[in-house]
Each structure stands twice: as structure tokens, then as C-alpha cells.
Amino acid sequence: MNKIILNEKELPKKWYNINPDLPAPLPQPKNPEEKDNISKLPQMFSSGVLEQEMSMERWIKIPKEIRKIYKRIGRPTPLFRAKGLEEMLDTPAKIYYKREDYSPTGSHKLNTAIAQAYYAKKDGAERLTTETGAGQWGSALSLACSLMGLECKVYMVRVSYNQKPYRKTIMQIYGAEIVPSPSTDTEFGRKILKENPEHPGSLGIAISEAIEEALQNEKAYYSLGSVLNHVLLHQTVIGLELKKQLEIAEETPDIIIGCVGGGSNFGGTVLPFVKDKIDGKLDCEFIAAEPIACPTLTQGEYRYDYGDTAGMTPLLKMYTLGHDFIPPSVHAGGLRYHGMAPQIALLVKENIVKARAVSQKSVFESGVTFAKAEGVIPAPETCHAIKVAIDEAKKCKKTGEEKTIIINFSGHGLLDLQGYEDYLTGTLPENNK
Structure with missing residues (x-):
């Protein structure tokens, strides 16, 4: 299928x-x-x-x-099997990606x-x-x-x-x-x-x-595009659709991966699966992929902090690099945020979600690999999730495990070609530091 x-x-x-x-x-x-x-x-x-x-x-x-407008903009979105990528990696893993790039604005x-x-x-x-x-x-x-x-x-x-x-x-x-x-x-x-x-x-x-x-x-x-509870709530249409699609495919996810800046696309994908994991009904890893240049979950502190630089928001309990943190100018602009959604931060603190930081060059390399295999050019943000998925699929090749890996394909990269150009010409910094 x-x-x-x-x-x-x-x-x-x-x-x-x-x-x-x-x-x-x-x-x-x-x-x-x-x-x-x-x-x-x-x-x-x-x-x-x-x-x-x-x-x-x-x-x-x-x-x-x-709901009427959701249908007009292309919901429900399709779930694709990345057979081309599986073949390129020569992995026994099954890789699926949820096509959120199908929306009119591409994410x-x-x-x-x-x-x-x-x-x-x-x-x-x-x-x-x-x-x-x-x-x-x-x-x-x-x-x-x-x-x-x-x-x-x-x-x-x-x-x-x-x-x-x-x-x-x-x-x-x-x-x-x-x-x-x-x-x-x-x-x-x-x-x-x-x-x-x-x-x-x-x-x-x-x-x-x-x-x-x-x-x-x-x-x-x-209006805020990520971080707050109501934003992640609205994004759960992704994970709820994904649950139905996996049932149709007769698949049980072993790993679900999404990129994280503030946490909205990742949260929208994994939150509908969390209770099943907590209740012992699902044995699945949830991996949040972030840039090394802005390592909120992997190097930030879990404490109260402002959501903005001027200190106009209430204090939120989250992983943070500090509200005055100025991130390097990596191409994945959607992931350059100092904090993390409190719901995601709590799940990381409770060891329900794992975090992984990856470098800028490696994510563009993964984006090129994915594009060659599947024909779709991912956004730099999405490439973080793809990088982690490729790493997990390579592990399966070594162990022989037939894991089912899900990527939330959060957005296309057709307006991010300068980053790809920099990568292909060898002028892309490792992490813009």
C-alpha cells in the first residue's frame, strides 16, 4: 500500500x-x-x-x-509509504510519512x-x-x-x-x-x-x-503558532487521522518522529498516542528532533521562563535556553525558539518523549536523500525529523529489526531552495555558529 x-x-x-x-x-x-x-x-x-x-x-x-474549511484546504491529509527511501537505505524498516505539506501554505x-x-x-x-x-x-x-x-x-x-x-x-x-x-x-x-x-x-x-x-x-x-496548549490541541487532527490510517494499513508504530521548535507539529502528531503508551497498550518511541544550533530540549533547563524576550507573557514551566537567547541564523527558522511547549517539556521530563539534536549539514543531506528517493523536497525543519528517521532505519539494517517508523512531514521546502543551494555548493555552515 x-x-x-x-x-x-x-x-x-x-x-x-x-x-x-x-x-x-x-x-x-x-x-x-x-x-x-x-x-x-x-x-x-x-x-x-x-x-x-x-x-x-x-x-x-x-x-x-x-471542519468545513479543513476539508477545503485538503484535510484529511494522506499517509505515504516511503518505499523509495526504504530501498535506497536497504533497510527492513517500514517508513511512513504524514503529508502536512498538502495544505495551501505548505505546512x-x-x-x-x-x-x-x-x-x-x-x-x-x-x-x-x-x-x-x-x-x-x-x-x-x-x-x-x-x-x-x-x-x-x-x-x-x-x-x-x-x-x-x-x-x-x-x-x-x-x-x-x-x-x-x-x-x-x-x-x-x-x-x-x-x-x-x-x-x-x-x-x-x-x-x-x-x-x-x-x-x-x-x-x-x-495569535501564536506554537507552544501553547490550545495550539497543540488544534494540531491533534494530525495524530487522530494518523491513528485511523495506521489501523487501515494494519501497522503499529514503533517510532514516531517530528521536528520541534515550539512543539506544535510534533505534539499534534504524538499526543493522541501518548495515553496508549502510558497505559502499556503501545510500545512506541516518540522522538523530538531539534537543531544543534538551538538545543532547547537537549541542553535547556526545565524551569519557569517567559515565552518572549521583553517579558510580556506569563512565566511558563518548560525547557528553555533563556528568553534572551539569540539563536544562530540556521535555515530552519521555524526551529529557532528558546523555549518548548509545556506539554512536550513535561513529557520529556517524564521520559515519555526523547529528544535528539542534529546538525544543519546533516539535515540538508537527509533532505536531498529523501527528495531523490521520494521526489518531495522537505522544508529544512522537516529535514530534522527525516535525519533521525534515516538514522533509525540504518539501525534496523544492522539489527535486522522490521520497525515501523512514522515521520510527520510538516512542510515542503520549495521556498527554502537557498538553503539547499548553499548545501549543494558547499557553502552551508555546519550550524551557523
């Missing part, structure tokens, strides 16, 4: 909330000393997503309007962008502000706002703004306004630029700028 395609009627009707099934209680957000950042949350987020953020309900109904990000825009519109908002690294999230929210009749303002990390100009073009086609971050549009951006006019930017800084603007506009909300 080369691919498993679900009928539209099989699209999940509910999102899965991991909170009641976590192996330990999730540490709650808290205020820093002498600040009340939590009280600002209703000004920043719609009531719909705030309710979901704090919910302990295991299943949350997906509104019909959202999984629309799953939550549509939901967040829907709830903002329902609250009477007229505008959403956000940040973006590589531009996948910015593209997704730009389209979602267009579909919902909302304005969209995107603060794009400056190094990615320069590296990936066509992401900016896509956002503009959908009607969004894009500025490089740090920018002169906000007080915090101006402060950073005064200190360093050539600052490359970071997701933490871009988040601060987007929050600052949202708090100053009563008709605007802030």
Missing part, C-alpha cells in the same frame, strides 16, 4: 486534549514578581482559545465552520491558524498580530485571516525576512502586512535596534512586538 487516504467523512469531529491524560499535572502559568501578566491574557487572546488553553476536557468539539500550521482566526472573529476582533520565523506560520495565519475577513500583521524574524523573501510575497498575496523584526513599529523593536541596528532578530523578540501591538488595539488579538 503506497498511500492511505481517508474520506472527508473521516475527518475528526473533535480535538484531543492531552491535559487530563498527562503522566503528571501540568505546571500552571504564573506571574513574574511585581507584574500581573496573566490579567492581560483576555486582551491578547480570544475567549475561545483561552477557554481551550485551561480546559481539562479530554475531547473538544471542532466547530462545523472549522501543518493552517490547522491552528484557521481555528484561532475563527474564534477571534467570533469575539468581534478585526485584526490579528503575530510573529513568524521561517514564514510558514505567517503564511498560514495570513490565509486564515483572509478567509475570515480579518486584517493580519506579521512580525517576521529579520534573518528569515532576508533569507526567505518569497514567504513575504505569499503573505502579501493573502493581504497581510509584514515587517522585519526587530522593527521601528513598536517601542520594544526600537529599543533593540537602538542597541544593535543590525540585530538578526529572534522569535522571542518578534513575539514581544506582536503582543505589544495587540495590547494597544482593542480590536486586535495576538
Whole structure:
């Protein structure tokens, strides 16, 4: 079976909330000393997503309007068997990849962008502000706002703004306004630029700028593409579809792999499987693949920290490199974030999820290998998961084990060709350090 395609009627009707099934209680957000950042949350987020953020309900109904748009953008997405890659690696392992690149913007990000825009519109908002690294999230929210009749303002990390100009073009086609971050549009951006006019930017800084603007506009909300509970909740359509597809294929996963920046595509893929593992019904490794240049899970501390650089968010208990961390300018812009989704961080702390860091050159090498074998060019972020999958498949070749390996193919790389060009010409740094 080369691919498993679900009928539209099989699209999940509910999102899965991991909170009641976590192996330990999730540490709650808290205020820093002498600040009340939590009280600002209703000004920043719609009531719909705030309710979901704090919910302990295991299943949350997906509104019909959202399900209707999910179908329009290509959900359910297909699950492909990577037979070409298996043959190239000469491995007894079976490798599958979930095609989230099938969405109009080329990644999984629309799953939550549509939901967040829907709830903002329902609250009477007229505008959403956000940040973006590589531009996948910015593209997704730009389209979602267009579909919902909302304005969209995107603060794009400056190094990615320069590296990936066509992401900016896509956002503009959908009607969004894009500025490089740090920018002169906000007080915090101006402060950073005064200190360093050539600052490359970071997701933490871009988040601060987007929050600052949202708090100053009563008709605007802030929208986040990863990290928070409601974002991972919306992404569970991936894992719920995957469960059905594996049942059709009569496969039990041995390893599920996704790249991690803030944790949304990885969480959306593995969270629906976690309870089965905790209950002893599934013997499966969950591997989160991150860049060596931004090793949040493999080298970060598990502690409370801000989600942004300016300290405007509540403190979140997570693995963090520090909210003032400025990552190297690797091409995988979506993975250059100092922190990690609290739900994923807890699962790593409890040894339910494993983390692995890989180098920039090795991920592009894996992306080229995958493209030659399967014909699909992966995003640099996705290449991290592919690198780990290839390593696991090679282990199976040595041991003779016929493991079933699942990759969440989180996005295509057709707008990331500069990175591939640098790799092919030998000018790509190992980790941009």
C-alpha cells in the first residue's frame, strides 16, 4: 500500500486534549514578581482559545465552520509509504510519512491558524498580530485571516525576512502586512535596534512586538503558532487521522518522529498516542528532533521562563535556553525558539518523549536523500525529523529489526531552495555558529 487516504467523512469531529491524560499535572502559568501578566491574557487572546488553553476536557468539539474549511484546504491529509527511501537505505524498516505539506501554505500550521482566526472573529476582533520565523506560520495565519475577513500583521524574524523573501510575497498575496523584526513599529523593536541596528532578530523578540501591538488595539488579538496548549490541541487532527490510517494499513508504530521548535507539529502528531503508551497498550518511541544550533530540549533547563524576550507573557514551566537567547541564523527558522511547549517539556521530563539534536549539514543531506528517493523536497525543519528517521532505519539494517517508523512531514521546502543551494555548493555552515 503506497498511500492511505481517508474520506472527508473521516475527518475528526473533535480535538484531543492531552491535559487530563498527562503522566503528571501540568505546571500552571504564573506571574513574574511585581507584574500581573496573566490579567492581560483576555486582551491578547480570544475567549475561545483561552477557554481551550485551561480546559481539562479530554475531547473538544471542532466547530462545523472549522471542519468545513479543513476539508477545503485538503484535510484529511494522506499517509505515504516511503518505499523509495526504504530501498535506497536497504533497510527492513517500514517508513511512513504524514503529508502536512498538502495544505495551501505548505505546512501543518493552517490547522491552528484557521481555528484561532475563527474564534477571534467570533469575539468581534478585526485584526490579528503575530510573529513568524521561517514564514510558514505567517503564511498560514495570513490565509486564515483572509478567509475570515480579518486584517493580519506579521512580525517576521529579520534573518528569515532576508533569507526567505518569497514567504513575504505569499503573505502579501493573502493581504497581510509584514515587517522585519526587530522593527521601528513598536517601542520594544526600537529599543533593540537602538542597541544593535543590525540585530538578526529572534522569535522571542518578534513575539514581544506582536503582543505589544495587540495590547494597544482593542480590536486586535495576538495569535501564536506554537507552544501553547490550545495550539497543540488544534494540531491533534494530525495524530487522530494518523491513528485511523495506521489501523487501515494494519501497522503499529514503533517510532514516531517530528521536528520541534515550539512543539506544535510534533505534539499534534504524538499526543493522541501518548495515553496508549502510558497505559502499556503501545510500545512506541516518540522522538523530538531539534537543531544543534538551538538545543532547547537537549541542553535547556526545565524551569519557569517567559515565552518572549521583553517579558510580556506569563512565566511558563518548560525547557528553555533563556528568553534572551539569540539563536544562530540556521535555515530552519521555524526551529529557532528558546523555549518548548509545556506539554512536550513535561513529557520529556517524564521520559515519555526523547529528544535528539542534529546538525544543519546533516539535515540538508537527509533532505536531498529523501527528495531523490521520494521526489518531495522537505522544508529544512522537516529535514530534522527525516535525519533521525534515516538514522533509525540504518539501525534496523544492522539489527535486522522490521520497525515501523512514522515521520510527520510538516512542510515542503520549495521556498527554502537557498538553503539547499548553499548545501549543494558547499557553502552551508555546519550550524551557523
